[in-house]
Amino acid sequence: MCRQWGRAMPVPALSAEEIADLLHEVFPQAFYPGCGLSLVRVDCGDVRVRRTYHENTIRPGGTISGPTMMELADFAMYVAVFSAVGRQPLAVTTNLNINFLRRPGQADLIADARLLKVGKRLAVGEVTIYSEGADEPVAHVTSTYSIP
Amino acid sequence: MCRQWGRAMPVPALSAEEIADLLHEVFPQAFYPGCGLSLVRVDCGDVRVRRTYHENTIRPGGTISGPTMMELADFAMYVAVFSAVGRQPLAVTTNLNINFLRRPGQADLIADARLLKVGKRLAVGEVTIYSEGADEPVAHVTSTYSIP
Amino acid sequence: MCRQWGRAMPVPALSAEEIADLLHEVFPQAFYPGCGLSLVRVDCGDVRVRRTYHENTIRPGGTISGPTMMELADFAMYVAVFSAVGRQPLAVTTNLNINFLRRPGQADLIADARLLKVGKRLAVGEVTIYSEGADEPVAHVTSTYSIP
Amino acid sequence: MCRQWGRAMPVPALSAEEIADLLHEVFPQAFYPGCGLSLVRVDCGDVRVRRTYHENTIRPGGTISGPTMMELADFAMYVAVFSAVGRQPLAVTTNLNINFLRRPGQADLIADARLLKVGKRLAVGEVTIYSEGADEPVAHVTSTYSIP
Numbered sequence: 001m002c003r004q005w006g007r008a009m010p011v012p013a014l015s016a017e018e019i020a021d022l023l024h025e026v027f028p029q030a031f032y033p034g035c036g037l038s039l040v041r042v043d044c045g046d047v048r049v050r051r052t053y054h055e056n057t058i059r060p061g062g063t064i065s066g067p068t069m070m071e072l073a074d075f076a077m078y079v080a081v082f083s084a085v086g087r088q089p090l091a092v093t094t095n096l097n098i099n100f101l102r103r104p105g106q107a108d109l110i111a112d113a114r115l116l117k118v119g120k121r122l123a124v125g126e127v128t129i130y131s132e133g134a135d136e137p138v139a140h141v142t143s144t145y146s147i148p
Numbered sequence: 149m150c151r152q153w154g155r156a157m158p159v160p161a162l163s164a165e166e167i168a169d170l171l172h173e174v175f176p177q178a179f180y181p182g183c184g185l186s187l188v189r190v191d192c193g194d195v196r197v198r199r200t201y202h203e204n205t206i207r208p209g210g211t212i213s214g215p216t217m218m219e220l221a222d223f224a225m226y227v228a229v230f231s232a233v234g235r236q237p238l239a240v241t242t243n244l245n246i247n248f249l250r251r252p253g254q255a256d257l258i259a260d261a262r263l264l265k266v267g268k269r270l271a272v273g274e275v276t277i278y279s280e281g282a283d284e285p286v287a288h289v290t291s292t293y294s295i296p
Numbered sequence: 297m298c299r300q301w302g303r304a305m306p307v308p309a310l311s312a313e314e315i316a317d318l319l320h321e322v323f324p325q326a327f328y329p330g331c332g333l334s335l336v337r338v339d340c341g342d343v344r345v346r347r348t349y350h351e352n353t354i355r356p357g358g359t360i361s362g363p364t365m366m367e368l369a370d371f372a373m374y375v376a377v378f379s380a381v382g383r384q385p386l387a388v389t390t391n392l393n394i395n396f397l398r399r400p401g402q403a404d405l406i407a408d409a410r411l412l413k414v415g416k417r418l419a420v421g422e423v424t425i426y427s428e429g430a431d432e433p434v435a436h437v438t439s440t441y442s443i444p
Numbered sequence: 445m446c447r448q449w450g451r452a453m454p455v456p457a458l459s460a461e462e463i464a465d466l467l468h469e470v471f472p473q474a475f476y477p478g479c480g481l482s483l484v485r486v487d488c489g490d491v492r493v494r495r496t497y498h499e500n501t502i503r504p505g506g507t508i509s510g511p512t513m514m515e516l517a518d519f520a521m522y523v524a525v526f527s528a529v530g531r532q533p534l535a536v537t538t539n540l541n542i543n544f545l546r547r548p549g550q551a552d553l554i555a556d557a558r559l560l561k562v563g564k565r566l567a568v569g570e571v572t573i574y575s576e577g578a579d580e581p582v583a584h585v586t587s588t589y590s591i592p
Contacts, residue, residue, distance in 0.1 A: 026208045060174045060237040066222050070244070071215035089208040094418070095391055095440065096218070097245040097541045099568050099586055101561040116584050117545040121417065122390070124543050126570070126584065140560050140570065142543055142586060144391065242566070243539055243588065245393045247420050247438055249413040264436050265397040269565065270538070272395050274422070274436065288412050288422065290395055290438060292539065322504045356470045356533040362518050366540065367511035385504040392514065393541040 001118075002044030002084060009043060013086035016042040019079055026089040030075070037075055045084035045115035045125070049076045053108050063103035064131075070098055073127040073141040076113035080125055081145050084118045088147055094122070096143040104131035104138040121147060149266075150192030150232060157191065161234035164190040167227055174237040178223070185223055193232035193263035193273070197224045201256050211251035212279075218246055221275040221289040224261035228273055229293050232266045236295055242270070244291040252279035252286040269295060297414075298340030298380060305339065309382035312338040315375055322385040326371070333371055341380035341411035341421070345372045349404050349428075359399035360427075366394055369423040369437040372409035376421055377441050380414045384443055390418070392439040400427035400434040417443060445562075446488035446528060453487065457530035460486040463523055470533040474519070481519055489528035489559035489569070493520045497552050497576075507547035508575075514542055517571040517585040520557035524569055525589050528562045532591055538566070540587040548575035548582040566590060 002010035014022065016039045023031035031037060040048040051057075051072045059065035074093055081091050110132060115125040127141040150158035162170065164187045171179035179185060188196040199205075199220045207213035222241055229239050258280060263273040275289040298306035310318065312335045319327035327333060336344040347368045355361035370389055377387050406428060411421040423437040446454035458466065460483045467475035475481060484492040495501075495516045503509035518537055525535050554576060559569040571585040 029204045029206060030213070056177045058177060061240070063240075065178070066241040066244070067215065067219035070218045070222075074214050074218075092209070092211075092251070093214040093248055095245070095247050095543075096214070097243070097393060097586065099243050099539075099560070099588065100241055101568055103240070116543070116581060124545055124584070137560060140568070140586060142541065142584060144543065243395075245438065245541060247391075247412070247440065249420055264395070264433060272397055272436070285412060288420070288438060290393065290436060292395065325500045325502060326509070352473045354473060357536070359536075361474070362537040362540070363511065363515035366514045366518075370510050370514075388505070388507075388547070389510045389544055391541070391543050392510070393539070395539050396537055399536070 001086070012042050012044040012083040014082050019082045022082065022087060022089065037072070039079060040110070042079065042083050045080055045118060047076060047080045047083050047113050049079055049111050049113070051109045053106055058106065061103065062106070064109065066100060069100070069109065069129055069139045070096065072109055072111050073098060073129060073139070073143065076111040076127045077125055077143045077145060080113040080115050081123050081147070084115055084123065085147060090148045091145045094144045094146045096141060098139055098141045100139050102136055102138045105134070108132040109138070123147060149234070160190050160192040160231040162230050167230045170230065170235060170237065185220070187227060188258070190227065190231050193228055193266060194261070195224060195228045195231055196258060196260050197227055199257045201254055206254065209251065210254070212254070212257065214248060217248070217257065217277055217287045218244065220257055220259050221246060221277060221287070221291065224259040224275045225273055225291045225293060228261040228263050229271050229295070232263055232271065233295055238296045239293045242292045242294045244289060246287055246289045248287050250284055250286045253282070256280040257286070271295060297382070308338050308340045308379040310378050315378045318378065318383060318385065333368070335375060336406070338375065338379050341376055341414060342409070343372060343376045343379055344406060344408050345375055347405045349402055354402065357399065358402070360405065362396060365396070365405065365425055365435045366392065368405055368407050369394060369425060369435070369439065372407040372423045373421055373439045373441060376409040376411050377419050377443070380411055380419065381443060386444045387441045390440045390442045392437060394435055394437045396435050398432055398434045401430070404428040405434070419443060445530070456486050456488040456527040458526050463526045466526065466531060466533065481516070483523060484554070486523065486527050489524055489562060490557070491520060491524045491527055492554060492556050493523055495553045497550055502550065505547065506550070508553065510544060513544070513553065513573055513583045514540065516553055516555050517542060517573060517583070517587065520555040520571045521569055521587045521589060524557040524559050525567050525591070528559055528567065529591060534592045535589045538588045538590045540585060542583055542585045544583050546580055546582045549578070552576040553582070564591070
């Protein structure tokens, strides 16, 4: 769990670098050099991740596909869970609900995940996805992870 | 729209072959020879699709990743929408809610999508995902598509 | 849990009468004579409940309000959980997702709940709500209950 | 729609008093003196509403029932839609997804609704519900309204 140590903001259970190392180790199919995913900021249960734009994520209409955004949201939640509860790679999604709000342009996607509850068995959070350079979110997600 | 023509079961607006051709044409990044996705059965607003097992879909714990199942569910809905309303490649997901029920083994995934409502502007459906060879579903999805 | 006893259909953990008695006992604010809710059929993890039409459930437009349908769906899931796992009145909803499909007329509502998974800690199910006399569903729900 | 008029914060399409009057007029079954629901603050697409505690909302375990929170969230969204698009009483919920996070005590509930998107046909928002006197939310909701 995050540690407070009398500070204004609690220290995350794992740092961005530690989470990146963990992902490389346990999930190399999804997180490898050149995969397009990166960790921008990691606070306790509150993280920002990024997905570099790649043309193979485009769907009919010239916008980024829904599954690309769902994958990014799920990744952001996974990182947020690590930031709050530490090394738990077997944490799994039990529910994810996404509302697509606006069609993203051909640009990087930025996802902000924030945990609303961290229980012993379940963590619930929300993720807001932005298209780089635009103010309004392109998608909003709520999700629950089961912690083993 | 599907046509009834006095038959017991309405004829889908597009056949499986027509939908596969449309997907190849408009969404070649997602649907190409060897992509692992295929159409098994297409009735009106009621379809079955399949995703061939591939080791790069495995996540920590040796099970198939959540985003793989979300992508398959979204694909199944897209095909179901075509089967009911015809050539509408600019139909887009507005909402998707998934519950992960059981961890799939290392096997093909089969997704059955069924539309619950086909309106002028929105189609709502549910998708049940199975792991080949197992009786109990591994995930259940409801989703809404916006039809332009 | 339901008992099979070599029968084609498993016997529910509690019968309709036992569940009605339990509800009267533990939840008299919601389930009392004249409340409008009743149990129509109880199989194992597969139940039908009914809500009698009452004019105070009408919302602008002359249709039955959304919260009326959400309450009915949650009630149907509660009954389905009892049918599958027995006397667990402290089971609580952790997630409920509802899609409103068509506007019900001024008639009774019928809700069919079916559990998709019954685990040690969580039960997941879906509920389809009908307006009496109409073939097409008016709402579709998925929901998760936590079992203490 | 809300009007900006060169101000820092846009003026809502309807004020709290205008919305309360509208609700009394069009939805007297739900919004009447003594109903327990009240409007605390109305900005453009960003509102706070309250539900006074009443013992008939208690469920087994001594906590407030899920349907009570779902009704409050739906009410908060309805008010938020009016604040953004004006007098549209025939706006209806098409989707609502709720995660229950913590069990509220026997106290008033406060719901903050914020619209994430206001389109021509759909408004999407999120609602966070608090139990008076507690810092952590008891439930989180996302919902879509269809605007006629």
